[in-house]
Amino acid sequence: MHKNNNMITILGIESSCDDTSAAVIRDSLLLSNVMAGQDVHTRYGGVIPELASRAHQQNIVPVVDKALDQAAISPGEIDAIAYTRGPGLLGSLLVGVSFAKGLAISLGKPLVDVNHLHGHLLSHFIKDPSTISDSPSFPFLTLLVSGGHTQIVRMESHLKFSIIGQTIDDAVGEAFDKCAKLLGLGYPGGPVIDRLAKEGDNKAFVFAKPRVKNLDYSFSGVKTSLLYFLRDRMKEDPAFMEKNINDICASFQATLIDILMEKLIIAARTTGINELALAGGVSANSALRERIVYEGNRRGWKCYLPQLRFTTDNAAMIAITGYYKFKEGHLSSLDAVPLSRVLDNF
Numbered sequence: 001m002h003k004n005n006n007m008i009t010i011l012g013i014e015s016s017c018d019d020t021s022a023a024v025i026r027d028s029l030l031l032s033n034v035m036a037g038q039d040v041h042t043r044y045g046g047v048i049p050e051l052a053s054r055a056h057q058q059n060i061v062p063v064v065d066k067a068l069d070q071a072a073i074s075p076g077e078i079d080a081i082a083y084t085r086g087p088g089l090l091g092s093l094l095v096g097v098s099f100a101k102g103l104a105i106s107l108g109k110p111l112v113d114v115n116h117l118h119g120h121l122l123s124h125f126i127k128d129p130s131t132i133s134d135s136p137s138f139p140f141l142t143l144l145v146s147g148g149h150t151q152i153v154r155m156e157s158h159l160k161f162s163i164i165g166q167t168i169d170d171a172v173g174e175a176f177d178k179c180a181k182l183l184g185l186g187y188p189g190g191p192v193i194d195r196l197a198k199e200g201d202n203k204a205f206v207f208a209k210p211r212v213k214n215l216d217y218s219f220s221g222v223k224t225s226l227l228y229f230l231r232d233r234m235k236e237d238p239a240f241m242e243k244n245i246n247d248i249c250a251s252f253q254a255t256l257i258d259i260l261m262e263k264l265i266i267a268a269r270t271t272g273i274n275e276l277a278l279a280g281g282v283s284a285n286s287a288l289r290e291r292i293v294y295e296g297n298r299r300g301w302k303c304y305l306p307q308l309r310f311t312t313d314n315a316a317m318i319a320i321t322g323y324y325k326f327k328e329g330h331l332s333s334l335d336a337v338p339l340s341r342v343l344d345n346f
């Protein structure tokens with residue numbers, strides 16, 4: 001089929017952890033976003049890298065096919081292929097990177113490499129025909145909260161941003177997941193805790209909050225605090241956890257949210273920025289979403305909450321980032337290798 005005037009069509013591919021996803025974006029409009037999750041990890045209580053790579057290998061061709069199909073475009077109409085280069089599990093990334101390279105060679109199209117975190121940050125710029133939503137205006141602050149990262153990011157433009165605060169140990173998503181594991185709630189823990197917390201009293205128990213300098217975070221102590229709390233209470237009553245599960249979830253979740261908000265409020269005050277956004281898997285959390293809106297209303301912030309389907313890992317965010325990079329001529333060469341950790345300049 002012939003090329004569509006001046007529009008830019010990007011195929012995005014995401015395979016950094018345990019979701020295989022492909023999406024098509026034309027200019028910034030989303031045409032498709034297909035996901036294949038991997039149930040295989042649930043029974044192990046966490047992602048098993050080797051199993052994740054194998055599942056990506058099985059999923060990648062049908063997922064990309066479906067994304068092109070749903071977007072009603074032929075491979076020839078793609079202007080560039082954007083893929084997640086890192087951070088993530090190396091074996092998982094390799095599947096997406098290798099597939100993207102193979103497809104790029106066979107179609108004679110350029111490649112754009114995308115930093116997965118950059119993808120989360122730009123998820124607010126995906127234009128979804130099914131919903132009307134505003135995008136933030138620059139500069140704005142994003143609280144990026146996921147299974148691997150917790151950062152306050154100052155966004156200067158689509159391609160320029162700086163991390164002004166971040167965790168010095170665990171990510172907040174990890175705290176949710178580890179807490180859920182202690183409570184025997186399965187993996188991933190965040191959504192389960194979110195659900196049970198709705199039925200509980202968030203002031204029932206108190207957990208220790210960390211003292212960390214500047215705009216940085218720490219979440220390893222609060223997890224240890226929960227561990228000792230459970231050990232002590234269960235010595236007195238072995239059924240304590242079962243009886244109080246909703247209150248424990250609500251109180252623990254509230255502690256994590258308090259920790260997040262305390263630094264975000266300082267960041268907004270010290271930068272003088274009053275446009276604030278949430279991004280990353282933990283931004284699906286209903287109490288966190290309510291809380292940022294509540295704090296925002298009191299402080300005159302304009303808050304941006306990502307659509308739920310763009311909170312956890314998805315290829316639409318990779319495609320939109322690829323779109324902005326492609327427009328500025330940031331292409332990737334065929335010898336680019338996946339990066340399990342992100343470098344500063346990428």
Ligand code: KG4
Binds near residue numbers: 147149174177281
């Ligand atoms: O962004 P993401 O899909 O993957 C990474 O890049 O890490 O985030 C996954 C994390 C997991 O820790 C998961 O427990 C958490 O997001 N999560 C939630 C919720 N939904 C997903 N945490 C709290 N509440 C939720 N509703």
Ligand code: ZN
Binds near residue numbers: 116120147313
């Ligand atoms: Zn992610």
